[in-house]
Amino acid sequence: MSKFLSKNYLGLKPYTPGEQPKDIRYIKLNTNESPFPPSKKTISFGKKALKKLNLYSDPEMRYLRDKAQEVFNIDKDEIMFTNGSDEILNFAFACYGDKGVAYPQISYGFYTVFASLYNLDKTEIPLKEDFSIDYKDYLNLNKLIVIANPNAPTGIIMPLWQIEEIVKNNDSVVVIDEAYIDFGGESAISLVKKYKNLIVTQTFSKSRSLAGARLGFGVADKELIKDLNTMRYSTNPYNVNSTTLAMGFGALEDNNYYLNNCKTIIANRDYLTKKLQELGFLVLPSKANFVFAKTDKIGGEELYLKLKSKGVLVRHFTTDSIKEYNRITIGTKKQLDILLNCIKQILGETL
Ligand code: PMP
Numbered sequence: 001m002s003k004f005l006s007k008n009y010l011g012l013k014p015y016t017p018g019e020q021p022k023d024i025r026y027i028k029l030n031t032n033e034s035p036f037p038p039s040k041k042t043i044s045f046g047k048k049a050l051k052k053l054n055l056y057s058d059p060e061m062r063y064l065r066d067k068a069q070e071v072f073n074i075d076k077d078e079i080m081f082t083n084g085s086d087e088i089l090n091f092a093f094a095c096y097g098d099k100g101v102a103y104p105q106i107s108y109g110f111y112t113v114f115a116s117l118y119n120l121d122k123t124e125i126p127l128k129e130d131f132s133i134d135y136k137d138y139l140n141l142n143k144l145i146v147i148a149n150p151n152a153p154t155g156i157i158m159p160l161w162q163i164e165e166i167v168k169n170n171d172s173v174v175v176i177d178e179a180y181i182d183f184g185g186e187s188a189i190s191l192v193k194k195y196k197n198l199i200v201t202q203t204f205s206k207s208r209s210l211a212g213a214r215l216g217f218g219v220a221d222k223e224l225i226k227d228l229n230t231m232r233y234s235t236n237p238y239n240v241n242s243t244t245l246a247m248g249f250g251a252l253e254d255n256n257y258y259l260n261n262c263k264t265i266i267a268n269r270d271y272l273t274k275k276l277q278e279l280g281f282l283v284l285p286s287k288a289n290f291v292f293a294k295t296d297k298i299g300g301e302e303l304y305l306k307l308k309s310k311g312v313l314v315r316h317f318t319t320d321s322i323k324e325y326n327r328i329t330i331g332t333k334k335q336l337d338i339l340l341n342c343i344k345q346i347l348g349e350t351l
Helices: 040-050 064-071 085-097 110-117 162-169 222-233 241-251 254-280 300-310 331-350
Strands: 079-083 101-104 122-125 144-148 172-175 199-204 216-220 291-296 327-328
Touching: 040 241, 064 079, 064 241, 064 327, 079 085, 079 222, 085 110, 085 172, 085 199, 085 222, 101 110, 110 122, 122 327, 144 162, 162 172, 216 222, 241 254, 254 291, 254 331, 300 327, 300 331
Parallel strands: 101 122, 101 144, 144 172, 172 199
Antiparallel strands: 079 216, 199 216, 291 327
């Protein structure tokens, strides 16, 4: 760090994204991307938008919000689009964290980073022994609450009635991060009209194959959306570029293509879970596009490194309580069969 860095940021530990090595062509099962490309329609909308890149993108994002209104059954004043859902999470921490923030101890790593960035008082709530979240730990906290549902990296989902209890029993903003909701979960968007303190965030990075385009959004009561827009217009009103806006529109037009891909991912998740269990793995029950698994036969880090040397990338975390696990993104059946063969070879080697 330079001697010029503001003292406010001296201790800031940034988020570490999943590795994107370019030395060989890996089978990438480490960052929960979709293995399927965007639909033809999505790409053709993006291509058309390229011709108008001399103009700024629409800061009000009118076409996309109109389309979203129809698809998500909400009012257009109840939604805001951002540069990935990381950006709306960032805005939520900035807007509502002054009385402190609470989130599960094992969850998306960015929550701790945002809490440090804004110097918030943070409460990290332990998970239950089975890695699920106890909703009772989140009642009457009256500080900003952020919960990934399904949680990451466990993949475990909390039922909607428990989310509702949390929202109902706090006089503070509750953010439900639904990055992985399209892989078998029930969205809390249906609760937005009932509660004025709920923000539901989602992303086009996972189920809609647009991780590289960076498009996320939040749905909330229009007063909350106004706050979040104040933050957006105070940092970058053109936060979503016009190619991405157009591709987001195309993706919503082609919803069925993406829903079908989600069905394939769910079937592949069941397949991988069964095969890993046959090989002696403990696999947590996942409603996401990844599974979190460990085995007594080999340590988590050793398995990760040996898979990497065979050209398959999975995600390993060094936090003590989860270091024996690996998070494996659900790819195509072909990719999963290669992964399973590599695991068989590795286990054969270590037996
Ligand atoms: N929430 C969770 C739980 C995630 O795992 C991710 C992806 N790393 C995000 C939010 C952010 O995704 P994006 O910014 O691509 O929308």
